[in-house]
Each structure stands twice: as structure tokens, then as C-alpha cells.
Amino acid sequence: MLKKFALIVAGGSGNRMGTSVPKQFLEIEGKPVLLYTFEAFLRFDPDIEFVLVLPETQLEHWKKLCKKHAFNTPYKLAFGGENRFQSVKNGLAEINDDGIVFIHDGVRPLVTRKTIDHCFTTAKKWGNALPVVPPAESIRYADENGNKAVDRSKYFLVQTPQTFDVQTIKKAYQEAQHENFTDDASVLENTGHKIQLVSGNRENIKITWPQDLIIAKTFLFPQ
Numbered sequence: 282m283l284k285k286f287a288l289i290v291a292g293g294s295g296n297r298m299g300t301s302v303p304k305q306f307l308e309i310e311g312k313p314v315l316l317y318t319f320e321a322f323l324r325f326d327p328d329i330e331f332v333l334v335l336p337e338t339q340l341e342h343w344k345k346l347c348k349k350h351a352f353n354t355p356y357k358l359a360f361g362g363e364n365r366f367q368s369v370k371n372g373l374a375e376i377n378d379d380g381i382v383f384i385h386d387g388v389r390p391l392v393t394r395k396t397i398d399h400c401f402t403t404a405k406k407w408g409n410a411l412p413v414v415p416p417a418e419s420i421r422y423a424d425e426n427g428n429k430a431v432d433r434s435k436y437f438l439v440q441t442p443q444t445f446d447v448q449t450i451k452k453a454y455q456e457a458q459h460e461n462f463t464d465d466a467s468v469l470e471n472t473g474h475k476i477q478l479v480s481g482n483r484e485n486i487k488i489t490w491p492q493d494l495i496i497a498k499t500f501l502f503p504q
Contacts, residue, residue, distance in 0.1 A: 283405065284380030286447065287322040288332045288372045291315055291339075291387030292361040303339055304488055305387040306346060309498050313346050314488055317390035317501060319354055322383065325397040331356035333387075334372040366462055370454045376447055381405060383442035384450075384465045388488040391500050392442065396482045400444035403479050410444040411466045412481030413437035439464060440481040449474070 291305040300307070305315040322329050335343060337360045346352070357375040361368040369384060376382060381404050383397065396412055403410035420433045443465040453469045462468050466476045484500050486493055 284378050285326055285329045285401065286332060286376050286380055286382040287319075287329050287442070288334065288369065288376070288382055288384045289315070289318060289387050290334045290361075290365065290368055290372065290384065291318075292334065292336055292365070292368055303336075303342075306339075306342060307488075307494060309390075309494060310502060312350060314390050314497070315343075315387050316346075316350060316352060317497075318385065318387050318392075319352075321390060321392050321394075322385075322397065323354065325394050325401075332359060332372045332375045333357070334359045334361050334368045336361045364458075366454075366458045366468070369465060373447075373451050373454055376451070378447070380447050381444060382447050382450060383444050385442035386487055389441055389485055390488070391482070391497060392440075392485045393482045396440075396480075396485060397442060399479045400442055403477050404444040404446065407477045408446045408449050409466070409469055409474065410477050410479045412440040412442065412444075412485070413478050414440065414481045414483050414485075437478065439466070440485050440487075445469065 306313045309317065319331065331354065333356050335358065359371040359375050362371055381401055383400065385392065400410040400412055414437065416433050416436055416438055420431050420436060421428045422431050450465065450469055453472045456468065456471060459471065470476055486496060488494060488497055
């Protein structure tokens with residue numbers, strides 16, 4: 282049976298939220314965002330294996346939250362690096378078996394089971410899957426010469442979980458870090474692999490700004 286791994290990257294700060302509490306620990310209805318993210322993957326597969334990537338300085342805070350909320354789900358822990366590339370690489374080092382790995386932002390608690398399943402089936406067949414949604418707004422391109430309208434039908438907003446065959450993405454992360462690496466898919470793409478796009482879910486936002494907590498609460502606790 283093909284193993285499934287969820288590598289949860291939770292290295293955010295609370296700067297753009299205007300708070301000293303890291304955004305993955307901010308609470309919605311009394312529970313930290315990060316726990317909702319774990320629950321999203323447990324709904325997909327209760328036997329999924331977790332790797333949590335966390336800044337070492339946040340470990341004690343996290344332990345207190347786990348105790349407070351009786352969070353006993355098993356997971357491996359990796360400490361974050363100087364940037365996301367290094368953090369993901371550290372997390373991948375904790376996975377020693379073959380299978381499929383979902384690399385997911387800890388502050389995306391609204392990913393649906395359907396999106397996760399779509400990523401899994403596509404990665405199982407093709408080796409990778411990248412969830413995306415089309416932009417709703419018009420788009421303009423700007424540079425030093427000015428700006429111009431572009432065809433938004435040719436562009437997509439990228440989400441997570443970016444999903445991969447474990448050994449393939451681990452091999453890709455052995456490459457030297459490059460400024461063109463904007464996400465995990467770009468790391469794999471650098472090794473010559475074609476990226477497979479799948480439909481994400483529009484509510485799968487990355488909680489970044491104060492209003493995002495309001496949006497997340499609306500979806501997590503619909504009236």
C-alpha cells in the first residue's frame with residue numbers, strides 16, 4: 282500500500298497580522314490554525330504520516346498548545362532553516378520511505394478533502410500535482426517601461442499541498458538553491474520534470490492578513 286506523508290511547513294511570523302503570536306498559532310474559535318490544518322489531512326486519511334517543520338524558537342509554544350488542546354496525533358519534527366527551501370529540505374530528510382508527500386502550508390486550514398484526493402491521484406499517476414485556481418481579477422504586467430493588460434486565462438494562482446513522489450522530490454531538493462525557486466514545484470521543474478496542474482479549491486487561502494481569519498472562521502463554522 283502506497284504510504285502518504287503530509288509535510289506541514291509552519292514557519293510564519295505574526296508581523297503582517299500585527300501580532301507577536303506566529304500566525305499558525307492564532308486561534309479560530311479557541312483552536313490554533315495549525316490544528317485545523319492537521320485535521321484537514323486526517324479527514325483525508327486517518328493513517329497519514331505527518332512531518333511538522335517548525336522554527337526551533339517556537340517549539341515550546343507549540344508544546345504548550347498541544348497539551349492545552351490534547352493534541353496527540355503522532356508526527357516527526359524538523360526544525361526550519363533560513364528560508365522555505367531549507368525548511369522543506371529539512372522536513373523531507375525525516376521521510377525514509379517511498380510514497381507520496383503533500384507539502385503544505387501550515388496556515389492553509391481550508392484545503393478540502395477533494396483537493397487533497399485530486400492531488401494524490403494525479404501525483405500517483407504522474408509523479409507530481411500542483412493545485413491551482415484561476416484569478417478572478419484582471420491582471421496587469423508592470424516593469425520599468427510601464428504596465429499593460431495581460432490575458433488572465435493564461436495565469437493561475439498556486440496553492441498547496443504541492444504533491445510529489447517522495448524520492449523524486451527528495452532528489453530535486455539535492456540541487457543547489459536558486460533564486461528562481463519560488464515553491465516546491467519550481468524546484469522539481471528545475472530538474473526537467475513537467476508539472477501537472479490540478480484544480481484547487483478557492484477558499485484554500487493562505488492566512489496572512491487579519492481579515493483572512495474572518496474568512497477562515499466563516500468557512501470553518503458556517504452559519
